[in-house]
Amino acid sequence: MTRRWYTEDMHSIKEIFKKGPGPSSSHTLGPMNAALYMKHQYPQADRWKAELQGSLALTGKGHLTDEILIRTLGENTEVVFNLKASPEHPNTMYITAFQGSDALGTDQFVSIGGGKLEINGVPAASTPEIYPHSTMAAIRLWCKGQDITLDQYVDMVEGPELTAYLEDIMDTMIQSVQDGLKAEGLLPGSLKLKRVAKELHEDALACTDPDEIFHLLLASYAFAASEQNAAGGTVVTAPTMGSCGILPALIYHFIHDRHYKREQLMKGLKVAGLVGNLIQTNATISGAKGGCQAEVGAACAMGSAMIACAAGQSDGQVEYAAEMGLEHHLGLTCDPVGGYVMIPCIERNAMAALRSVDNARLSRHILRVKHERVSFDHVVEAMNITGMKLPMELKESSLGGLAVVIPNEAQEQ
Template identity: 60%
Template sequence: MQSIKTIYKIGPGPSSSHTFGPMMASKYINEQYPDATHFKITLFGSLALTGKGDKIILKTLGASKCEIIFDMKTAVEHPNTMIIEVFDNDTKVAQHTFVSIGGGKIEIDGKKGNVDPEIYPHTKMDDIQVYCNERHLRLDQYIDEVEDSDFDSYMNQIFKQMLKTVNTGLKKTGVLPGSLKIDRVAHALYQSAQSCSDIQDKNSLLLSSYAYAANEQNASGGIVVTAPTMGSCGVLPSLVYHFYHDQKYPKKTLIQGLKVAGLIGNLIQTNATISGAKAGCQAEVGAACSMGAAFVAYCQLQNNEQIECAAEIGLEHHLGLTCDPVGGYVMIPCIERNAVAAQRSVDAARLAKYLRNVKKNRVSFDMVVQTMNLTGKKLPIELKESALGGLAVVVPEKA
């Protein structure tokens, strides 16, 4: 299992699979073929159906040098597949196949690009729990034992960017880009929270406003953190912002909590997927809720078993969640869904705190990850980031 750094990456929205991945592929081509005169790019599967990767490709490779083809008929093994043909005048000098596998990661000609080394000795939560129990380690101590010397510095950057993304989004008003013409509401939600006399309602509204802020930044192409993806980039940052500014948790605690959340995301990525195009939104917002629940449980000083239970609850109750973005935009239902998942992260941690004291959990985290993977394979393509089913065909694009 690779470093948790592969889970948290900073970059422009709105989609880790459809913008971040194609951007990385285009950058690779630029680096390898700086003298190319033009390119022919063919997008397949989900990339073709939503058509949201073309703008970042044109921006990275140069609009005047690109011909983009949307192939919606050819069957491909992975729905986020693209082929880039490289030309020197009339001569084709190279051709590469890229797969955007989720969270901004890509495969190049069947091999993972910029491969990070496998540094974790375990790939299952059950094995990690045994290891930690034998050595009396907390999960964050286990992580610190494995990661390299600059990991704390890296996580500090992630922490700062999460806060910055939310803070920037809270100040913005107006309409999000695209044909849906959706109003930004994070600022208004935040203002509503200030007038709440009920503390529970206030905290709930604050948390929601932070999730909206991050996701509205993502939807407008702003800089966000994959956690584990851009489509789910509001869950963890909203919790971090709320726990830091409103609940006054120490920065050190929150960064250690982010590490534990990253471990959860890493296990999901390793044993299943974090790609909505492969397994639906259970792999994105479901994974983020699981990570968020682990984050909250850690910050509340719950033990390793309770943290696992919280993560398991967070993912289990998103099983089967579809990815059906209206118009192919990462807006409806994505933005609101992040706000709901942030709330559910808190609820899952609260339930785990007490549930684990009265009974042993029959359903392990590893079991739920396996189930999510199996469920994702059964979901029809129409409900996996293709904008061909679900809300995408029921909700009109124009109000």
């Protein structure tokens, strides 16, 4: 197979990291952006009709899609869940603007992940394609020739303004953890799921085993950010809201518990964004398109690379850490119970955060004793193929997997 080496089809990594209300970048943030677009296009409209199709219709209630549309467009908004339509993309919706009894216009939106949209078949993002390479192999080859590291490559392409943008992103990530650690009670929805981050954190502080302390602390941070997301709080797509607990947990843990300098984590965050960008460019970060391997798997790859980079490991070790993070999530299904971003999503974020640390550690040692046969690009390609072969029931539809074996009385459709 002929691989692309020099192309121009990757946008800024700012597109990977976006702030917004949870619980889902594709089902909440994307529809919110669609509603804002319609309000700008039709300022004279006094009522609206939104038709949700595919995954947006099947899991829209649990993902608060209808609530965010009504909150953004206004109370005079009708939301229709069309369960019979078979759209080409599972995250398809139509919004019609009305003035009185007259329809002003209808626009089609496809929520492609990370809050980004295609509008009437055209990508909405007007950001330029700024990266001269679109595979890890091409980037690594170029960096070797220039004698620079992956984070320096990101700085070279993006310019100095990226650091200021990511400083704000990092602050928001940390805040999502801090807010989640303080919160108590039940998460919204019929599952009646209890928040556990605060108690888990207290258990960690009461431990005497140092290894267990670090594991419980890191898990509590991932629970904290993920519970904030499930409750509709402000979080960061990393690369999606369904996987928003992994990078914040790692950043918070390594700054507060392991005393890494913020500058180290900032370098790592840039590389994490590059990894997420490569996955989105060559595969997908949408759970409705590729399953949870595209969300939590991608985030684990990003987190693994971030920690390896922050620890001062080589670019080869960073790539290997990212490759392991994605490889060992291949085939992971997206089967949210009741359509809520809670079961299995919250625990899954904690597990991936823990695995990110393991991957960074393993990559440091394994490459010293053997040559790795599987590249990051190989795994991204495999994830894309796997995602296409996963049945629709296992891709954010709540029609398969855990979503059908958990007792129906716990679900709300």
